[in-house]
Amino acid sequence: MTASDDLKLSNAQIAWRAAQDIADGAYVNLGIGFPEMVARYQPAGREVIYHTENGILDFGQEPPAGEEDWDLINAGKKAVTLKPGSAFFHHADSFAMVRGGHLDVAILGAYQVAQNGDLANWSVGAKGVPAVGGAMDLVHGARRVAVITEHVTKSGEPKLLERCTLPLTGVGCVTRVYTSLAVVDIEGGRFVLREKLPTITLEKLQSLTGAELVLAGPVADLIVPEL
Amino acid sequence: MDKMIATPAEAVADIGDNATVMIGGFGGSGAPVELVHALIDRFVKTGTPRNLTVVNNNAGNGHVGLAAMIEVGMVGKLICSFPRSADPRVFTQKYLAGEIELELVPQGTLAERIRAGGAGIPAFYTPTCYGTELANGKPTAAFDGRPYVQERWLKADFALVKAQLGDRLGNLTYNKAARNFGPLMCTAARHAIVQVSKVVPPGTIDPEHVITPGIFVSRVVQVQNPAQEELLNRAGATYP
Secondary structure, three states: OOOOHHHOOOHHHHHHHHHOOOOOOOEEEEOOOHHHHHHHHOOOOOOOEEEEOOOEEEEEOOOOOOOOOOOOEOOOOOEOEEEEEEEEOOHHHHHHHHHOOOOOEEEEOOOEEEOOOOEEOOOOOOOOOOOOOOHHHHHHHOOEEEEEEOOEOOOOOEOEEOOOOOOOOEOOOOOEEEEOOEEEEEEOOEEEEEEEOOOOOHHHHHHOOEOOEEOOOOOEEOOOOOO | OOOEEOOHHHHOOOOOOOOEEEEOOEOOEOOOHHHHHHHHHHHHHHOOOOOEEEEOOOOOOOEOHHHHHHHHOOEEEEEEOOOOOOOOHHHHHHHHOOOOEEEEOOHHHHHHHHHHHHHOOOEEEEOOOOOOHHHOOOOEEEEOOEEEEEEEOOOEEEEEEEEEEEOOOOOEOOOHHHHOOHHHHHHHEEEEEEEEEEEOOOOOOOHHHOOEOHHHOOEEEEOOOOOOHHHHHHOOOEOO
16 A cells, blocks of 8 residues: 655755755754755755765855866765865764764755664675675764654655564654655654655555654644645 | 885785785775775785685775775775765675675774774764664673673774875874775774875974874885775776
């Protein structure tokens, strides 16, 4: 069972929604790939400083093609630019920022999230070459760890579960999940529904979720602009 | 005191079989391509050094630098956090064929293990990887009610590092985000071998701007206009 495409948010819209919750003055790390999109939708008037694990604070968007400096890259190994006030540092300082609790927000992708906050996002457990990067550090370092993800897998399986079945990235670390259908907080070992698309019924949303969606307070409409 | 060495080949001449070698860089940024290629040259010519344990964040990209080291068969074990890249075929094939051992380490833990090695701290505790399969076999302990995993220091016989400016005393600056693991690896290796784009007289680098103090550096070799691994790969380069 899947939600049809016209009834769910695009990746850009999920990223937009996550960006609205990043406060002025926040230090933020965005995971490689999809989470990098969040920076594009930072609301005007807020100063947000982005951290990249390889050793830059306050980097900006990609330079024009042909103007790349390959000593100036982000954790996804894409060329970036600097903003006034940026800083370089070595890897132990970079992960002191992460592991020392100095980041306000980390936003990561997910294969699975469990109602107790467990995250699986680094290995599908199959054969092949395992690779972890900084994900296991980020989930225990940032004050707030949020996930952006499709609500279900490509084959329609729930990604929000009672327990993760894939190898864990971290235990009890995720506090909020932005999906293609809803915004869900993790509180007291439960998924608490905060927002859902107005076009989906609660029953339908529950049927696409692998654990109970708890109602604790009002559920707002998840309203996102066309992007 | 003069730590200057004339050529990359001389700088890496005493790296022997079974050595542990830290190699700086995050992907191509900071990769000491000329030092690595000098080591490959010696292996191709003499069959040594072989069965090296290499510490790097990644596992090489394309067919140059670390990937080329792996491809010629001189690396027995790799300690890294993210053995994937735009073109990871060399490592992937060796790994899946069982021809190279992999120790996968979370990136921050890798950095901190190297830092601890350089600082004489044999072990430390971190929440990173607690409750995951990467914690299997490692001691755990609770501090102030939170669980942590014990990790051991990481040291090396040699480090190969790329820096920007260097003087004969070994004081170094780096170029932008190419700094990454360089300062840590210089502290954790018995001999840090550094290629610099420009050698300057002592005193030229403002003491306020020295990133790696010379005490951590054994050898400095000048490589003007060093290769950028990303550009080599975009040009489809191979080595040797």
